[in-house]
Amino acid sequence: MESSFLGINTVNFITSFLLATAVFLFMFMMGALMSWSERKQSAVLQDRIGANRASIPLPGGKKLALWGFINNLADAIKTLVKEDFKPRAYDFLMYNLAIFFAFVPATITAAVVPFAGVLKPAEFFQAWYLKWIPWLPEFFTNNLPDFSFRVQVADLNVGLLFIFAISGLNIFGAILAGWSSNNKFSMMGGMRGASQMISYEISMGISLLGLIFIYQQVDIWELVQAQRELAWGWLPKWGIFLQPFAFFLFLFAAIAENKRMPFDLPEAESEIISGYFTEYSGFKMLLFMFAEFITIAFVAVIVSTLFFGGYSVPYLMADGFHWPWGGFTQLSHATVVIMEILSFTLKVFFFCWLLQQMRWSLPRFRYDQLMKLGWKILLPLSILNLIVTIVIVALGGF
Amino acid sequence: MTDQYLPILIIIIVATATAGLILVLNALLGPKAKHRQDFPSKFTPFECGSDLLQDNQKRISIRFYLLALLFVLFDLEGILLYPWAVVGRTLGTIAYIEIFIFLFLLLVALFWAYRRKALDWR
Numbered sequence: 001m002e003s004s005f006l007g008i009n010t011v012n013f014i015t016s017f018l019l020a021t022a023v024f025l026f027m028f029m030m031g032a033l034m035s036w037s038e039r040k041q042s043a044v045l046q047d048r049i050g051a052n053r054a055s056i057p058l059p060g061g062k063k064l065a066l067w068g069f070i071n072n073l074a075d076a077i078k079t080l081v082k083e084d085f086k087p088r089a090y091d092f093l094m095y096n097l098a099i100f101f102a103f104v105p106a107t108i109t110a111a112v113v114p115f116a117g118v119l120k121p122a123e124f125f126q127a128w129y130l131k132w133i134p135w136l137p138e139f140f141t142n143n144l145p146d147f148s149f150r151v152q153v154a155d156l157n158v159g160l161l162f163i164f165a166i167s168g169l170n171i172f173g174a175i176l177a178g179w180s181s182n183n184k185f186s187m188m189g190g191m192r193g194a195s196q197m198i199s200y201e202i203s204m205g206i207s208l209l210g211l212i213f214i215y216q217q218v219d220i221w222e223l224v225q226a227q228r229e230l231a232w233g234w235l236p237k238w239g240i241f242l243q244p245f246a247f248f249l250f251l252f253a254a255i256a257e258n259k260r261m262p263f264d265l266p267e268a269e270s271e272i273i274s275g276y277f278t279e280y281s282g283f284k285m286l287l288f289m290f291a292e293f294i295t296i297a298f299v300a301v302i303v304s305t306l307f308f309g310g311y312s313v314p315y316l317m318a319d320g321f322h323w324p325w326g327g328f329t330q331l332s333h334a335t336v337v338i339m340e341i342l343s344f345t346l347k348v349f350f351f352c353w354l355l356q357q358m359r360w361s362l363p364r365f366r367y368d369q370l371m372k373l374g375w376k377i378l379l380p381l382s383i384l385n386l387i388v389t390i391v392i393v394a395l396g397g398f
Numbered sequence: 399m400t401d402q403y404l405p406i407l408i409i410i411i412v413a414t415a416t417a418g419l420i421l422v423l424n425a426l427l428g429p430k431a432k433h434r435q436d437f438p439s440k441f442t443p444f445e446c447g448s449d450l451l452q453d454n455q456k457r458i459s460i461r462f463y464l465l466a467l468l469f470v471l472f473d474l475e476g477i478l479l480y481p482w483a484v485v486g487r488t489l490g491t492i493a494y495i496e497i498f499i500f501l502f503l504l505l506v507a508l509f510w511a512y513r514r515k516a517l518d519w520r
Contacts, residue, residue, distance in 0.1 A: 012401070013404075016404060016405040016408055017408055019405065020405050020408040020409040020412055021412055023409065024409055024412045024413055024416070028416070079424070080420075080423060080424055080427055080428075081427045081428055081429075082424070082428050083428045083429045083430070084424055084425040084428050086441075087441060087442075087443055088441040088442055088443065096421070099417060099421065100414060100417055100418075103413065103417045104410060104413045104414055104417065107409075107413040108406070108409045108410055108413055111405065111406055111409045153405045153406070153408075153409055154402060154403065154405040154406050154409075155402065156402055156403070156406075161480065162406075181443070182443055183443035183444055183445075184443070184445075185444065186443075191462070194462075195462035195465055195466070198462075198465070198466060198469040198473075199465060199469065201469070201473065202469060202472045202473055202476060205473070205476040205477075205480075206476050206479070209476075209479050209480070209483045210483075212480065212483040212484060213483040213486055213487070216483075216484055216485070216486075216487055216488075217484065218480065218484060273444060278444050279443065279444065282424050282428060283420050283421065283423075283424040284421065284424070287417060287420065287421075368518070371465070371517070371518075372517075375465075375468075375512075375517040376512060376517055379472070379508065380505065380508060383501060383504060383505055383508070386479075386501065387498070387501055390486075390494065390497065390498070393487065394494050
């Protein structure tokens with residue numbers, strides 16, 4: 001196992017490849033799941049039944065509808081066989097590039113987020129409920145007894161800055177799509193989108209500074225590690241307890257940054273049709289929708305990572321639960337890792353649900369109100385939050 | 399260095415390939431586009447059903463020009479604050495005093511922009 005590829009250990013390469021694909025699929029599936037729950041949750045909120053007609057006929061006269069999930073599958077197939085429509089006098093390069101600028105940054109930002117702690121395959125497959133897997137347990141115990149990796153695609157020391165840099169590329173998606181499709185509504189949508197995104201990006205960045213100042217880190221892995229510590233022996237040092245105010249500032253700024261419902265001026269249907277993707281049809285339009293849902297899922301990911309301890313379960317260490325009252329429950333390595341992945345996924349699901357609940361409960365802002373909220377309220381408040389944090393730290397808090 | 403950033407490259411390739419594959423499949427599977435001259439109105443930009451008066455390729459007034467300038471300024475200040483926030487606690491009292499002066503200037507600048515109505519959406 002000493003072979004290498006491009007100067008990188010083969011095992012590491014395969015691990016990164018598998019992890020990258022898994023994280024991409026996770027975000028992609030979150031997009032699919034969100035587009036389903038968006039329909040179903042809005043239906044529940046508005047006292048309707050929602051999508052339930054599309055179904056797969058089963059033998060015996062029954063139909064598999066999966067609570068409307070098959071509708072999404074039908075939508076995907078339908079949009080895939082639509083005509084590849086191109087508007088008149090559009091700009092070929094920019095028109096197609098915009099799709100990639102919207103979709104790719106949305107899916108790759110999750111690359112620096114840890115989905116669980118350290119995974120040791122040789123030990124992982126020893127759990128009694130994983131023994132049935134044919135040859136993997138023997139393979140790892142015989143060939144790679146000491147091999148372990150972090151369940152995180154890339155452990156960058158610039159973590160958070162990477163996220164800001166990549167998610168900033170979304171702006172290009174909106175403005176290129178708006179400009180290149182030769183439509184006034186698209187143009188207006190792109191302009192609105194760009195001005196809204198740049199306005200809220202500042203508050204988003206500055207609201208997190210207090211948290212970074214406390215933990216002295218921008219590396220996401222280390223940020224999660226810092227949140228696993230306990231204050232006074234029982235309270236996990238989650239970001240929400242140290243920076244409760246920053247949580248709300250960041251959440252609102254992030255929703256606005258991603259053009260979500262109370263702030264969805266760039267694609268306000270009753271005003272400017274569909275905003276910057278008016279002239280896109282078929283799966284191109286669906287990719288824009290997907291990118292939007294994935295960015296929402298990513299807001300949930302980043303909020304649960306920075307403010308709710310990421311994958312960490314309170315009191316759960318690498319070998320089991322260390323209860324604050326002194327007890328100890330031993331758990332196998334596989335159980336711990338699976339619990340961490342589950343806890344992360346549950347937190348993400350909770351915030352996805354919360355963001356959708358907000359979307360269907362709140363009316364849309366007016367454009368000047370949107371700008372006012374971003375520049376005159378959120379930005380001064382996030383600077384004040386930073387100042388108060390610095391004062392508390394300087395006086396010996398935390 | 400390569401070790402750290404290679405996974406990012408992999409995930410970029412995976413995401414780009416997926417999007418590209420979907421677009422190519424859409425172009426291949428869908429019905430072929432008819433000749434444009436036969437269906438002139440189909441290819442005009444969407445205008446709520448009314449005829450197009452003028453094309454879009456002309457200059458428009460970008461209202462958020464001032465906001466974009468302010469964004470550059472404040473974003474640069476945000477970037478300057480990030481390294482300070484990481485090492486700030488280890489630098490001692492002088493760093494605290496300096497950052498307070500900096501943040502004070504930032505707030506004054508914001509307040510000034512507010513008073514000059516640069517933040518208003520007119």
